[in-house]
Amino acid sequence: MRRILTATTALCLAALAAQADELKLGLATAQTGGLAPYDAPVVEGIHIAVDEINATGGIGGSIMIELNEKDVRSDTAQTSISVQELVDAGSEAIVLPCDADPSIAAAAIVDAAQVPAISTCASSPTLPLIGGDYVFANFPGDNVQATVSASWAFEQGMKSAFILYSPDSQYTTMPLYFADVMKALGGEILGEATYNIGQPDFSAVATQIAALDPVPDMVMTSAYEPDFPTFIKALRAAGYEGQIIGSDGIDSPTTFGLGNVAEGVVFTTAGHATAGSPLEAFNALYEEKTGSASETVFNAVGYDLVKVLEAAVMAAGSTEPKAIRDAMANLEDVQGATSLITYRGTTGMPVRQVSLIRVKGGERELVGQPSPNADLIPAPRMQ
């Protein structure tokens, strides 16, 4: 009898090991080109998390994560090609670039192959809606960020705004959500202007804003580098002295190195390393692994992504792609480096904490981590 027991136990263990000893994770991210500033740090965070998990024997101590990495060069067509290659190579989960547009281009492929895909840091709430059941995001949505910053500004007594946005990408239209929330709260939008990503000069619109009568209490934009520094310098040089509100795209060393012009800027981002927080622990781990301090929250966002996948594989109890997708859609309160992450009850846009940061003396100051009023969050804007 004992013999039979031993034999069956050994067989069971062998079967378990053979069935699920690795998770094939395909990375189709931009390591060169315009999205590289965001994807490259996220992938660094992914590596740190994967190494950490594999060092302990894999997910649940048994499923090693095997990475297959492709550079999509920030190109939409190349993203489709790379994702198709990854699917053909048997990837059981796929990571997409940090922008809704190339991610949407890959959505049809992952949907047909029934492989779950998660964008590194795209924040457009339209992504999982257009992308379908197999596409997930990994960042606080644009509409949520805008609700947090507009509600904060309104509470501070700032009620009139000017918005600057760009129709060039989904992300850069975040100020339109901000305007919706501001109006819903009873505030006023005194004007709006558009720009092109990479526009060399913002002095014309800055002059226009500074000459407005009455002067708006705040100017909101989701412009990021190099547009944001150019814009804010032009705006301050034109004599505008009101509040400037930005978003996660400016969570970068440049913003903190701008000196006087950026003093007092408030922006929303994915996390803040308060004492004792998981983000502080992650930053310490990052410094230990790479030898330099993490200069952006996008490193931690990559760590978050792998933690989400880990939790999904644990919950699914297998590495079968459809099972991972179903488990992922039901995840609740996964502890990432930046925040608790929940997908249950969403369309694939995670519920995560948003941090409001103020630039003060070249350092970051936490203004708050408020939970937005769900009734105020605008519906995703389909384009």
Place this chain on the structure above:
Amino acid sequence: MGANDIDLILQQTVNAVALGGTYALLALGLAVVFSIMGLINFAHGELMTIAGYVLMYCGIAGVPFVLGVPLAVASAMLAAMAMERVAFRPVRNASGATLLVTSFAVAMILQVLFQNLISPRSQPVIVPDLLGHSITIGGLVIGVNKLFAIAATLVMLVALETFMTRQKHGIAMRAAAEDFAIARLMGIRANTVIAAAFALSGLLAGVAAVLWVSQRASVDPLMGFTPVLKAFIAAILGGLGSLRGAVAGGFVLGFIEVLLAAFLPSDWQEFREPIGLSLVVLMLVLRPNGLIPAATLQAQKA
């Protein structure tokens, strides 16, 4: 029209002159090289990126900005000469298309090197706070960096004019631009004059880079793309190969961009770029060889 409106127009004019001046320097850099060897150097923007990175490293090393600027400009000059020696000299007598593709290759190789050896992310550049200030003249609020841009453009244009008309190497360059074969028969060394043209274009790229970077306070691997595109448009508009044309094209492009951004109704703002480029096309329809065509241009007029 009230005093306020006039102030606004004057203010936008200052903005347009400052932007146009930067474009003029960029277009001149392209034109100097094109006039002599028929090469449109799309790696011109990467010379700016190199100058930007030098400014960044100077900031990190604690070198004051006033010393960082000449270092950055010098590095762009050296890089331009190195580029000529390594990449363009071997293909000097090849067709225009070969030269063009070579310049694209140089640009891409440099971009990938910046991304992999420095950082794919933007790096902050420390710019003196003074450049973020503004001064008030009458009702006009003028940014200090605008004044610097205008002053730098003026100094560069006057210096270049003097160099080209009074100085031996400048005259040799004009001769080479007019007829390279005859110039060589007159004893002008091809290597020297081409190297000088690249050095000059590097100087112009370096100065433009300082103006560009001091506006944005950051430098990234792909920074050179937009300026070289604008320079290309300005150089074509002015008349490819013509130095005065490049300056005119730069200023016209700057005025078009700023005035459209300032005075186009807000519903039309989204179409600002196509409208601006349509104006450029319209001018080229009326003056196919550019605003001030190069003297040696062989193309038929209309």
